[in-house]
Amino acid sequence: MQVLKFGGTSVGSPERMRRVGELIDDGLPKIVVLSAVSGTTNKLVELSELIRKQQIEVASIKLAALREEYRLFVAELLPTSPFQEKGQAIVKGIFDETEQLLWLNRFESRHEKWILAQGEVISTQLFQLYLEYKERPSALISALDFMRIDEHGEPDLDWIQQRLDLLLSQQHPLATYFITQGYICRNASDEVDNLQRGGSDYSATLIGAAIRATEIQIWTDIDGIHNNDPRIVENTWPIRQVSYREAAELAYFGAKILHPTCVIPAEDRQVPIVLKNTFEPQAHGTLISSASSNRTITAIAAKDGITAIKIQSGRMLHAYGFLRRVFEVFEQYRTPIDMITTSEVSVSLTIDSDNHLPEIIRALEVFGEVSVDKDQSIICIVGDALSAHTEVTKHIFTALESIPLRMVSYGGSSNNISILVSRDAKNAALRSLHKHLFQNTNTTLSVNF
Numbered sequence: 001m002q003v004l005k006f007g008g009t010s011v012g013s014p015e016r017m018r019r020v021g022e023l024i025d026d027g028l029p030k031i032v033v034l035s036a037v038s039g040t041t042n043k044l045v046e047l048s049e050l051i052r053k054q055q056i057e058v059a060s061i062k063l064a065a066l067r068e069e070y071r072l073f074v075a076e077l078l079p080t081s082p083f084q085e086k087g088q089a090i091v092k093g094i095f096d097e098t099e100q101l102l103w104l105n106r107f108e109s110r111h112e113k114w115i116l117a118q119g120e121v122i123s124t125q126l127f128q129l130y131l132e133y134k135e136r137p138s139a140l141i142s143a144l145d146f147m148r149i150d151e152h153g154e155p156d157l158d159w160i161q162q163r164l165d166l167l168l169s170q171q172h173p174l175a176t177y178f179i180t181q182g183y184i185c186r187n188a189s190d191e192v193d194n195l196q197r198g199g200s201d202y203s204a205t206l207i208g209a210a211i212r213a214t215e216i217q218i219w220t221d222i223d224g225i226h227n228n229d230p231r232i233v234e235n236t237w238p239i240r241q242v243s244y245r246e247a248a249e250l251a252y253f254g255a256k257i258l259h260p261t262c263v264i265p266a267e268d269r270q271v272p273i274v275l276k277n278t279f280e281p282q283a284h285g286t287l288i289s290s291a292s293s294n295r296t297i298t299a300i301a302a303k304d305g306i307t308a309i310k311i312q313s314g315r316m317l318h319a320y321g322f323l324r325r326v327f328e329v330f331e332q333y334r335t336p337i338d339m340i341t342t343s344e345v346s347v348s349l350t351i352d353s354d355n356h357l358p359e360i361i362r363a364l365e366v367f368g369e370v371s372v373d374k375d376q377s378i379i380c381i382v383g384d385a386l387s388a389h390t391e392v393t394k395h396i397f398t399a400l401e402s403i404p405l406r407m408v409s410y411g412g413s414s415n416n417i418s419i420l421v422s423r424d425a426k427n428a429a430l431r432s433l434h435k436h437l438f439q440n441t442n443t444t445l446s447v448n449f
Helices: 014-024 040-052 056-077 083-103 109-133 157-171 199-210 244-252 260-269 322-332 357-364 391-399 423-439 444-448
Strands: 002-006 030-034 138-140 177-181 184-186 192-194 215-220 241-243 273-277 286-289 299-312 340-342 346-351 369-382 407-413 416-422
Touching: 002 014, 002 199, 014 030, 014 056, 014 109, 030 109, 030 199, 040 056, 040 083, 040 109, 056 083, 056 109, 083 109, 109 138, 109 177, 109 184, 109 192, 157 199, 177 199, 199 215, 199 260, 241 244, 244 260, 244 286, 244 299, 244 369, 260 273, 299 357, 299 423, 322 346, 322 357, 340 407, 357 369, 369 423, 391 416, 391 423, 416 423
Parallel strands: 002 030, 002 215, 030 177, 138 177, 215 273, 241 286
Antiparallel strands: 184 192, 273 286, 299 346, 299 369, 340 346, 369 416, 407 416
């Protein structure tokens, strides 16, 4: 069985939702994971914020506007009776229940999460109704019946597998296509919650791992992972094949087509992932599997919003336990570290969240002099066994010879060389690296592409 996930842009209009219906309809059994219609989740976030601030009149107007959008959506998607009436009843039921939350005396986090889940709930219910209208053998299975996270926010894969086996084999034995929601789940308290990291992509890979799918397909609006950022660099191209590790590195360091967390369940169960373009389904896309790209350099990605922190102290010299105490500060404030470099008397590291930056700086000043550089970017060069190719670093530093480098991380991963530059220098660095590593026929690397 396959697992197919379609993002918000793929179901962003009645026409696109009908197109998804055509794409999945090949007679082969599959689980179809849908995101909310594009734009809906942002509007639900705004609605929740208005309710929290007790701006009920504005919230009511926003909710009414969204209700009207879906009324028109249903009218176009399902133009005939009785499906038109059924679709409008779905919309009315969801928005009536949401409206009741406007008048709560105390609006809590669990209410907000329930509201945010309604984007996926409504998109899947309408899509399932459309498949019924087309007389396709399908069934709607609620993610709230099988997708669960534990008290630490981590998915309970064994429980997910057991529940899915029950739902697929016993409750819907005649269905070929199973429709479900991405992003949403229940937590350890059995409340409606969400997966946060990776959203619907994470749902799809967890489902694919749980059922040991033959393949997980992630359908979006771009034809796979590109070898550089096509919004900044001209003449990029999609990569046909990468390993799980290469894909995770690229995703973590800025290739937004896939969240790095999503790769982990598929890699654990050795289920291949294929990234496909809903609007160009004939395009090859990118295959992510245990097989390497076999490219010296596969692709380049960049991650913005980075803060660099440097701690300088003579107490580091020949001292043990110093780095442990530094890392404990970041653990205390639940702030992950991206890059790290050290010398005898200093340590530099980067973080991508400054939510607790003032507290972190105060805690670090106990150890020595602390300096901070904000608005930095990490540029990540990813390839197959980079450390085995001694010529790689020469070409990288030649490309960046006119760009000030804040940090360099080499050797921490055999698939990745990371470089920290100012955000202002990022675009120039990406274009220069592309020219030297992918377009310059005089470099020895070009034979690998």
